[in-house]
Amino acid sequence: MAEKKYRVVHYLNQFYAGIGGEEKANIPPLIKEGAVGPGRPLQQALGEEGEIVATVVCGDSYFAENIEAAAETVVEPVSRYKPDVFVAGPAFNAGRYGIACGASCSAVSKKLGIPVITAMYKENPALELYRKEVYIIPTANSVRGMAEAIPKMAGFVRKLGLRQEIGLPEADGYFPRGIRVNRFVSRTGAERAVDMLLSKLRGEPFQTEYLMPTFDRVLPSPMVKELQSATIALVTSGGIVPLGNPDRIEAASASKFAEYNIAGVYDLTPDAFQTCHGGYDPVYANNDPDRVLPLDAMRALEKDGTIGKLYDHYYVTVGNATSVANAQKFGKVIAEKLKAADVDGVILTST
Amino acid sequence: MVHVASIVPISLTVGANRIVPAVAIPYPLGNPALPEDEERELRLKLVKKALRALQTEVEKQTVFEE
Numbered sequence: 001m002a003e004k005k006y007r008v009v010h011y012l013n014q015f016y017a018g019i020g021g022e023e024k025a026n027i028p029p030l031i032k033e034g035a036v037g038p039g040r041p042l043q044q045a046l047g048e049e050g051e052i053v054a055t056v057v058c059g060d061s062y063f064a065e066n067i068e069a070a071a072e073t074v075v076e077p078v079s080r081y082k083p084d085v086f087v088a089g090p091a092f093n094a095g096r097y098g099i100a101c102g103a104s105c106s107a108v109s110k111k112l113g114i115p116v117i118t119a120m121y122k123e124n125p126a127l128e129l130y131r132k133e134v135y136i137i138p139t140a141n142s143v144r145g146m147a148e149a150i151p152k153m154a155g156f157v158r159k160l161g162l163r164q165e166i167g168l169p170e171a172d173g174y175f176p177r178g179i180r181v182n183r184f185v186s187r188t189g190a191e192r193a194v195d196m197l198l199s200k201l202r203g204e205p206f207q208t209e210y211l212m213p214t215f216d217r218v219l220p221s222p223m224v225k226e227l228q229s230a231t232i233a234l235v236t237s238g239g240i241v242p243l244g245n246p247d248r249i250e251a252a253s254a255s256k257f258a259e260y261n262i263a264g265v266y267d268l269t270p271d272a273f274q275t276c277h278g279g280y281d282p283v284y285a286n287n288d289p290d291r292v293l294p295l296d297a298m299r300a301l302e303k304d305g306t307i308g309k310l311y312d313h314y315y316v317t318v319g320n321a322t323s324v325a326n327a328q329k330f331g332k333v334i335a336e337k338l339k340a341a342d343v344d345g346v347i348l349t350s351t
Numbered sequence: 352m353v354h355v356a357s358i359v360p361i362s363l364t365v366g367a368n369r370i371v372p373a374v375a376i377p378y379p380l381g382n383p384a385l386p387e388d389e390e391r392e393l394r395l396k397l398v399k400k401a402l403r404a405l406q407t408e409v410e411k412q413t414v415f416e417e
Contacts, residue, residue: 220368221352224405232402238379284378290394291381297391297398307402327365345405346352347398350362351376 005051006161009078010039011088011104011118013097017057025061025096029070031077032057038090038146045154050161054081056104063100070100071107078108085160086112090119090149093141095126102130109134115160117174119153121145127175128325135166136175230344233311235334237319238292238351239277240268240285249318251278257317257330259337262310266299279320280351292349311343319350353404353415355379355397363412369404370414371397 014024016037035043035052043052056074063070078086086108088101098120105116110133119137120127127136137156139149152173159166169176185192192209199206224230241249247258265272268289275285275292290296298310315334319327338346354367357376373379380394404415 218366218368220409220411223408224402227402227406232405281377284381284383287383288381291378291383294380294394294398297380297394300395301398301402306399345402347401347405348352348354348367349373349379350354350356350358351373351379 003049005049006084007082008046008050008052008085008087008157008161009081009083010035010042010052010055011074011086011101012037012039012055012057013063013091013094013100014057014059015097017055019057022061025059026065027057027059028062029056029058029073029077031055038150041146041150042087042154042157045151046158046161050085050158053083058100058104060094060096060100063103064096067099067103071103074104075107075111078114079112083114085157086114086116087153087157088116088118090137090139090146090153091121091124091126092139092143092145092149093121093124095124098124098126099129102126102134102136105134106130117153117156117160119149122175131175132177132179135177137173138175224345227307227345228305229308231309231311231342232298232307232345232347233338233341233343234293234295234298234314234347234349236293236314236316236349237277237322238280238285238316238349239275239318239320240273240289240293240316241276243270243272243274245274245276249276249316251276251318252320254318254320254322254326254330257315257334259313259315261313262295263312265295267296268293277318277320277351279318285351292351294347294349298347308344311338311341313341353401355401359414363414366412368409368412369407370412371401371404372414372416373397 014020014027018037032055036055039052039055056077088105091098091101101118105118108114109116117135119139121139121141137152139145166172196206242260249256249258270286273289275282285292301307302310317330353369353371354362355371355373356362357373357379359370359372362370374382380397382390382393400415
């Protein structure tokens, strides 16, 4: 007596669905019955246990140019088919397709509560955007990795379809979502840390429990010549803002930075300024904001001729759980403004 | 640019090339334990150090300790 098959809906872009290339990149979503394109080997890998009942196809540009709306238009047909699992891609390194896969998975998961999974290359820009909300399986960076990707995706779809528990990233082969799972171990953190350190000192291999992300290196800027005629600007990630935080910079995960005019201001005082940073004890900065943004010191050095001028504006954001992406964005924009204003040097303060 | 930073390893990780270690996280350029005028002196000293760092040619990441 055959068990009821779990139902799967698959998402593909216009290319993999065989509709066309870039000239078809702006087609709105359409539905095809059953498995299409890479869905066929996927269906084969699922065997008799699961069935791809429909394939949603959408143009990559249609999606990328209006992500939220496009994701919405995918949700409706998916819900009509009442699948047990929604699978998108694999997108490999295609950015728009990766975004479409991530966004439709995210929307289906949020709106329909259906388990979702997609797959892409580690450098796909969509990975960082959706890895927290969606299971994403690593693939090679091009369609040459299709044969390798399909069985991995099928295995995952199967687990979701059979309502099996998904284990940790290393065990089940997906990109870590940054979710910390608590568990009991027999040795304390201190013991594990010392053991790791001893291994490191002996040159033996060890396994970190917390992988640090890697960051970019920057080319050093040339030194400031003639400080006495230079314009120096202040920038801070310490969240020093006018009292009341008028631009509502968030206490954590700042979505913005702000620019404030300090012409004629010689000292930051609690009646006019405060900190809005949620990641450090604010009492000292609130009692004297110069402790984070050293305006009084800069004015003194301007007065005695050490520097030519303190730039009339300062820039602020909150460096508490700021996404690297946002931080890079803010930095770039602030740098451009300072450059356009012929600022010669910057003192950036961080808490 | 010079980074006056409370947590130097983070500053190094994010690629700052001129780094001046700050006093502490809640008061990078201050010290509430000091009387006001001494605290202002401390701040002035730290800012001067930062300006010296700006006037120093560097080829790689450099922490300006003392």
